[in-house]
Amino acid sequence: MLRILNRIARTGNLTEPLDTSTALEALGIAVRRTLDARFAGSLAIRHIDAGSCNGCELEVQALGNPYYDLERFGIHFVASPRHADALLVTGVVTRHMQAALLDAWQAMAEPHLLIAAGNCACDGGEFGCSYASLGAVENVLPVDVRIPGCPPTPAVLLRGLLAALGRVR
Secondary structure, three states: OHHHHHHHHHHOOOOOOOOOOOHHHHHHHHHHHHHHHHOOOOEEEEEEEEEOOOHHHHHHHHOOOOOOOHHHHOEEEOOOHHHOOEEEEEEOOEOOOHHHHHHHHHHOOOOOEEEEEOHHHHHOOOOOEOOOEEOOHHHOOOOOEEEOOOOOOHHHHHHHHHHHHHOOO
16 A cells, blocks of 8 residues: 555646636636526526437536536536426437437427537538438527537537527527
8 A cells, every 4th residue: 555655656746737717717607697697597408419429428528527517607407308498419310319309399498499519410510411310400490509519619518508598588
């Protein structure tokens, strides 16, 4: 045990330094103000992977890590579309996921938002329309906000969520 502790002490800290830029914090404060004004302080998002390569899912999940900590700004992910204010869709809409996507959309209470995240969800990306996919999300449902990128970074996703909040009537 002492050998391991000595090795740890000799090695030191190997992590990257923390980025202390205030750009993310300023973006989060803008999101928080918009949520306070339009959604009574919180936004519930239901995320659906309609048929992606999982690159976008990794970035969406990064929003919940301690660095981005989306919940401190009032945004959280929910497991049921009945509890959601917004639907975040990643990937092309495969023919097998079309029914599930439509069911989730119909289960949501009004007003609700549809956000397409990633190039595949926005315009079909690398996959497009084929025998197995319907292409972009807008081919199935009306999209309110598109967040391009392959995959979009968590900061870009946060900017897209802010843009989506601005579209609420």
